[in-house]
Amino acid sequence: MPAGEEGRRGVPLSDRQRLNWLRLIRSDNVGPATFRDLINHFGSAETAIEQLPELSRRGGSARSIRVASVEEAERELEAAEKFGAVFIGIGEPDYPPALRRIDGAPPLLAAIGDLALATRAAVGIVGSRNASVSGAKMAARMARELGTAGYVIVSGFARGIDAAAHRASLESGTIAALAGGLDQPYPPENKELYKGICAGNGLAISEMPMGWEPRARDFPRRNRLIAGIGLGLVVIEAAQRSGSLITARRAADFGRLVFAVPGSPLDPRAAGANGLLKDGAILTTESRDVIDALAPSSRFFGDDEPLFEEPDSDGNDPFAEPRDDDRTRVIEALGPSPAETDDIIRHTGVAAQTVYLVLLELDLAGRLHRHPGGMVSLAFETD
Template structure:
């Protein structure tokens, strides 16, 4: 039995999670060796069903329940054009292999060689602000146009914006799932998933085919996102969030962590500020990331950054609208504050804000307004 089939069989054994899998493989040398051990040599906490499965495997080998499931899983992958990468395979991504106890097997739809490109993970809130989405999309487009693959989790919000930005930049992007690669989650991003594949990207998971979006799968997904990447960019995140867990995992894996600062009044900026306090690099432009990653790719200097001096939007604004943009600055402001700071009548102010919102320069929030990423670029120097 080859290493891949043995690994799949062992992972299918009742009660075997990733942690126990690695404990056993490190003790006995390989998945195949583990499967030949008497049950009492493994772990007395294994359920009785695992003992029965193991005994049957040792009697029947590939004809056993475990062996048949592994062979059927390989056949299903072949039918769906899903690659199975064993940790010992040459094309298993080298960076991911470096982390402590990496996924024994990766399921990959798309181009598996994309996983070996230099990657930047871009993560953040599902309910991000318009400014946060703009930042994720624009930074990802810049980095992708310069040769970095953008890695994220295909979730709503920042993840989807990052994938879309990478596609807009003409680059490649990798979606890491907490489900089987044949079960896109959330379903609303199914079209985006197909666009990722059409652009020679990849959809990746360590979960077997058909796996459901269970809560316990997503920390494992986050660990793969950070493990594949040279660095992780945190766009917007609450202090307690999966995105912040991804950033912390990146630090534990000795990878670079970057964070975009925000308003002290924005709860979605607090996770970024927390990470900056604990060693993350503050990011204003795409160059901040590329330079910190050691200049791995040439051409970044010629690419316009997110906050570069490209303010073509401002030339189309009236003097009153420019005053509103200046008054908003970097913080959310209420209607009352804007009226006071600009001297505009409330009716005129609301009309101008509506125009700015339609132009994509301003977004409304509960109790006020703030600039989008495009609005930030329109700020006077």
């Protein structure tokens, strides 16, 4: 039995903190990394919200930044409550422990269903939407056997392999990561499956607002949730260019084990999984391959995941504006190629806290791109 089912660590948010966290993450140009930097610098979401317009102006924004209002956040909280969902903060006990470890973990997750599933050790299963009969059968068998071994199955609620894995693991525990809002599950043919998940036989999660209809660019964000929640990822039938391979790359970036089920070289649906095997993925023909490989990491699951919470007191002085020459040196050090923040600090000789604040200003002004691994680059305007 995987470890971690007992150990729920974290500090609950107050109602006021939850409201302000939602306002902050729903404001313009505030992504997960920016959210974390703002909290670390200003000490609370409430203080950070007050500073957003000034930070954006200092970063060179040509227009006023949109800050989510109290009324907007209250409406979203009310809509979630009416739907039967809750918002879980990254430092709270019900937040998935493995997800806390990834770069750019969402500060808030909307969730509906059995919250206890979020804190158990999980394995991702993904694959082709246009699955073959044998592929769907393999996904179902793998999901059932991993569930019997104590793992929760996490997938992306797509048709094909995802749906087969969810259905087979409803009794043992399944987590569906959605690309849209919890009230906008996609695709529509999985409606009955979604009812079963929401009724408490599973758990559905999303970082998108209630009412949000999923778009193409939302699915890669969804994929990182699957990769981050699971201790490992099993790929069954994936084409050369597919979301499953994006999920596999993210899982590898997060230090997760990637498993691939081989398929016929004549079936284009197997080309992606076979390619993963050539690149070093673990050859998988039965659930025991996954269980044995994950045993060491499962033993220590959840023991040392980092917690994130608002400090007891405010952080740095929110009104300590960087000097113009410091800001200039940081901006000149940036370019279109991603750079590590530590390298920028060494190159410019500017104090670390000042560099982080300048990067926040640029980010909120829409002039900074953030990349995996904490790297940043300057966003150049095009004519």
